[in-house]
Amino acid sequence: MTKKVLLALLTTLVLAGAAITHTVRAMAERPDRQQADASVLVDRSGGVRLDEPGRLVFRNTAPGPDHGKVASVSLADPAGPRRISGLSCDRFYLSAGTGLCLATAPGPLPSAVAVFVDKELREVKRVELAGIPNRAKLSPDGKMGAWTTFVTGDSYSQSGTFSTRTGIMDRDQDQLYSNIEGIPLLVAGERHHAEDVNYWGVTFTRDNKRFYATVATGGRTHLVVADYDAWEAKTVRENAECPSLSPDGTRLAFKKRVSTDNARPWREHVLDLATMTETPLAETRSVDDQAVWLDPRTLAYSLPNERGGSDVWAVPADGSGAPRLLVASGSSPASD
Amino acid sequence: MYIASARSGPSEVDGKRQGRVAGNVLALGAVSLVTDISSEMVTAVLPLYLVLGLGFSPLQFGVLDGLYSGVTALVRVFGGNLADRGQRRKLVAGVGYGISAAAKLGLVAAAGSATALGLVLAADRTGKGLRTAPRDALISLSSNPDTLGRAFGVHRAMDTVGAFLGPLAAFLLLWMVAGGYDTVFFVSSCFAVLGVVLLGLFVTDQRGPMPPSKAVSLRSAFGLLRDKGFRRICGWAVLLGLVTVGDAFVYLLLQRRLDIAPEYFAILPLGTAGVYLLLAVPMGRLADRFGRWRVFLAGHASLLVAYVLLVGAADGVLLLVTSLAAHGIFYACTDGVLMAAAGPLLPAELKTSGMALLQTGQALAKLFSSVLFGAAWTLWGMGTAVTLALVALAAATLAAGLFGRISR
Incomplete structure (x- = not known):
C-alpha cells in the first residue's frame, strides 16, 4: 500500500510539474511579454486623438509591451509610424470623436467591460459584461453603442450550450439593454419564440431609429432589421452575418458563409438595400470580422497573419480591384 | 465536508x-x-x-x-x-x-x-x-x-x-x-x-466467477427487463426522464424571471452543484433508511417544487435560493439513489449490463424531453412550455408514487 501511495504521489508530482511548465511557458509566449518588434515603426512624438482628421485608428497587435493598445496611423501613409495610446482593448470602434473599447476584465470567470471614451481616450462611461469580447460598434453620431460577447458559463451542467450576448446602450438616455435577445422577433413574417435565439454584430442607421444585426435560431442565421423605439425585429434574408451599414445607409457589408470548410468559411459581400442584390468582394480570403467603411467606396477589416497576429486590409466595396494591406500587426480598424 | x-x-x-x-x-x-x-x-x-x-x-x-x-x-x-x-x-x-x-x-x-x-x-x-x-x-x-x-x-x-x-x-x-x-x-x-x-x-476489480459462455450476452442483458422489479424501475425512470426539463432551461427561466445581470448568470449552476454535493451523502443515507425509491420520487417532487416556483410562486431572492435548492435536492435524491435502488435488483454477473441499460434509457429520455421542451418553447412560448412540463411532471410523479411500487 505504501508503495502505491508513493507511486501515486510521484505521478501527481510529475503531472503537476508538466502542467505548470506548460502553463508558465505559454504565459511567457503572450504577445505583450515579447520583445518589441523592431520592424514596426512607432511615433512617440504624439498621442492618439479621436478627433484628428485623416487618421486610421486601430488596435495594435505587434508583439511587445504595447500589444493590444489603441493606436493610429495616417490614412495617407498607413504603413508609416504608428502612434500608440495607453488604452488596452480587445475590440475598438470610433465614431464622431467617441470611442468604444471592449476589453477583457481580469478574473477567473470570463467577463468584460465596455468603455466609452472621449476624443482624448478618457473614460466617460463603463458597463460590466459577461463573456469574451467579440464585436463593438457605435452609431454614426457616437451616441448609441452596441457590443457582442461570447458566453459559455452555462456549461457547468449541460454541455453544448453556447450563446452570444449582445447589448445596446443609449448614452444620452442612459438606457441599457444588457441582452437584446428578448426583442420580439418576426421570422419570415411569423412571430418567433425559441430558447436558442442569439444575436450578434449590430450596426445602426444614421438616425439611430433602426439597427441591423445577425440572429441565429433553429440552425439558421438571418440578417435582421430592428426598430429601436418600437423594440421589434424582423428577418430580412438568410446567411448574412456581422452587417455594417455604409455611411450613406444604402449598402450593407456582411460576411456570408460560402463554404463548409471550417478553415475558410466566409466571403465578404456588399448588399444593395434598394435592389437587394449582393456583390462578392475581391477579397477571397475568409474574413471573420465586422468590416468598417473607411469611405463610401472602401471597406477595411482584419485578417490573421502568419506571425499569429493579424493585419488590417482594405478592399473596394463594389467587388472590383484587389485587397491591399493597410496596417501590418493591427486589428479593429476604425476612422471617422 | x-x-x-x-x-x-x-x-x-x-x-x-x-x-x-x-x-x-x-x-x-x-x-x-x-x-x-x-x-x-x-x-x-x-x-x-x-x-x-x-x-x-x-x-x-x-x-x-x-x-x-x-x-x-x-x-x-x-x-x-x-x-x-x-x-x-x-x-x-x-x-x-x-x-x-x-x-x-x-x-x-x-x-x-x-x-x-x-x-x-x-x-x-x-x-x-x-x-x-x-x-x-x-x-x-x-x-x-x-x-x-x-x-x-x-x-x-x-x-x-x-x-x-x-x-x-x-x-x-x-x-x-x-x-x-x-x-x-x-x-x-x-x-x-x-x-x-x-x-x-487503488481500485480493486470485483470479479465474480466467469459466467458460462452464453450466460452473458446482449440478449441476456436485455433479458434483464423480463425481471418485474428491474423492468418497473427502468420504465418509471424513463417516464420520469421524459418529463424532466434540461438544466439549461431551468437556468434560462431563472434568468428571465429575475433579470439576473449577465455576469452572474454563469454562477447559477454552481448553486445547484453546491446543494447537490452537500446533500448527496445525507440523501443517500436517507434512501438507505427509508427506501431508495421513495427518496427518488421525493427528488422529483422537489423538482416539481422548483418548477412551481419558476412559473411564479415566488420572486426575488426567495425564488433564486429556493429554486436552486430544490433543483440541487432533486439531484441529490435521484442521481446516485437510482443506481443504489437498481443495484440489488441485478444479478452480480449482469450488474454492469443492467446499469448501462438503465442509464442509457434515462439519458435518451432526457435528451428526447429536451428536444420536446425546446419545440414547445418555440411553438407556444416560454410560459406555456413550462406549464406543460409542470403538469406532465406532476402527473408522472403522482403515477409513479401510486403505482410504482418497487420492492428491494
Whole structure:
C-alpha cells in the first residue's frame, strides 16, 4: 500500500510539474511579454486623438509591451509610424470623436467591460459584461453603442450550450439593454419564440431609429432589421452575418458563409438595400470580422497573419480591384 | 465536508452499525473527482475554442454535440455487457478513462481540422460511455447492499466537487494565458492521466466467477427487463426522464424571471452543484433508511417544487435560493439513489449490463424531453412550455408514487 501511495504521489508530482511548465511557458509566449518588434515603426512624438482628421485608428497587435493598445496611423501613409495610446482593448470602434473599447476584465470567470471614451481616450462611461469580447460598434453620431460577447458559463451542467450576448446602450438616455435577445422577433413574417435565439454584430442607421444585426435560431442565421423605439425585429434574408451599414445607409457589408470548410468559411459581400442584390468582394480570403467603411467606396477589416497576429486590409466595396494591406500587426480598424 | 464525516461517521454507533464506506468507493470517487476536473475543463471552453479559435458557427457546434449523445448511448450498453462477459469491470472502465485521457491530448493535436476534431470528440464520448456503467457496478459490488445509497452519495459528492472545480480551473488558465486553449487541454489531459493512474493503483476489480459462455450476452442483458422489479424501475425512470426539463432551461427561466445581470448568470449552476454535493451523502443515507425509491420520487417532487416556483410562486431572492435548492435536492435524491435502488435488483454477473441499460434509457429520455421542451418553447412560448412540463411532471410523479411500487 505504501508503495502505491508513493507511486501515486510521484505521478501527481510529475503531472503537476508538466502542467505548470506548460502553463508558465505559454504565459511567457503572450504577445505583450515579447520583445518589441523592431520592424514596426512607432511615433512617440504624439498621442492618439479621436478627433484628428485623416487618421486610421486601430488596435495594435505587434508583439511587445504595447500589444493590444489603441493606436493610429495616417490614412495617407498607413504603413508609416504608428502612434500608440495607453488604452488596452480587445475590440475598438470610433465614431464622431467617441470611442468604444471592449476589453477583457481580469478574473477567473470570463467577463468584460465596455468603455466609452472621449476624443482624448478618457473614460466617460463603463458597463460590466459577461463573456469574451467579440464585436463593438457605435452609431454614426457616437451616441448609441452596441457590443457582442461570447458566453459559455452555462456549461457547468449541460454541455453544448453556447450563446452570444449582445447589448445596446443609449448614452444620452442612459438606457441599457444588457441582452437584446428578448426583442420580439418576426421570422419570415411569423412571430418567433425559441430558447436558442442569439444575436450578434449590430450596426445602426444614421438616425439611430433602426439597427441591423445577425440572429441565429433553429440552425439558421438571418440578417435582421430592428426598430429601436418600437423594440421589434424582423428577418430580412438568410446567411448574412456581422452587417455594417455604409455611411450613406444604402449598402450593407456582411460576411456570408460560402463554404463548409471550417478553415475558410466566409466571403465578404456588399448588399444593395434598394435592389437587394449582393456583390462578392475581391477579397477571397475568409474574413471573420465586422468590416468598417473607411469611405463610401472602401471597406477595411482584419485578417490573421502568419506571425499569429493579424493585419488590417482594405478592399473596394463594389467587388472590383484587389485587397491591399493597410496596417501590418493591427486589428479593429476604425476612422471617422 | 460530508465526505469526511461519511468516513468517520457522525456518531460511532452509527458508524459501527453501517460500516465504513468501502475503500474502493473512495478510490472510485477520487478517480471521478480528478477526471471530472479534466472533462469539465474541456466542456467549459470547448464552445469558445470551436467558435472563436477555429471559426465554427455556433450552429455547427450544436449539431456536433447532439450527434455524440447518440454515440454514448450505444457504447454504454455494449461496453457494460463486455465488462460483464469477461468479469473485467475495472479493465473496461480503465479503457474508458484512458480513451478520454488520450482524447484530451488529441484536441491539441487535431489543431483545427474539423474531421480530426470530430473523431477526437467522438472518442472522448466513447470513453465516457464505456466507463460509467462498470464504475457504478464496481461501487455497487464493493458496498454493503444496506448502505448502497450512502456509497453512491459519497461517490457523487466527490464527482461533483470535480465538476465544480473544472470550469474554474479552465477559466483561470484562460485568464492567465490569453487564448491559451492548448494550455487548458494539456492541463486537462494531466488530470485525466492522474485519474487513470489512481484507478490502476487503488481500485480493486470485483470479479465474480466467469459466467458460462452464453450466460452473458446482449440478449441476456436485455433479458434483464423480463425481471418485474428491474423492468418497473427502468420504465418509471424513463417516464420520469421524459418529463424532466434540461438544466439549461431551468437556468434560462431563472434568468428571465429575475433579470439576473449577465455576469452572474454563469454562477447559477454552481448553486445547484453546491446543494447537490452537500446533500448527496445525507440523501443517500436517507434512501438507505427509508427506501431508495421513495427518496427518488421525493427528488422529483422537489423538482416539481422548483418548477412551481419558476412559473411564479415566488420572486426575488426567495425564488433564486429556493429554486436552486430544490433543483440541487432533486439531484441529490435521484442521481446516485437510482443506481443504489437498481443495484440489488441485478444479478452480480449482469450488474454492469443492467446499469448501462438503465442509464442509457434515462439519458435518451432526457435528451428526447429536451428536444420536446425546446419545440414547445418555440411553438407556444416560454410560459406555456413550462406549464406543460409542470403538469406532465406532476402527473408522472403522482403515477409513479401510486403505482410504482418497487420492492428491494
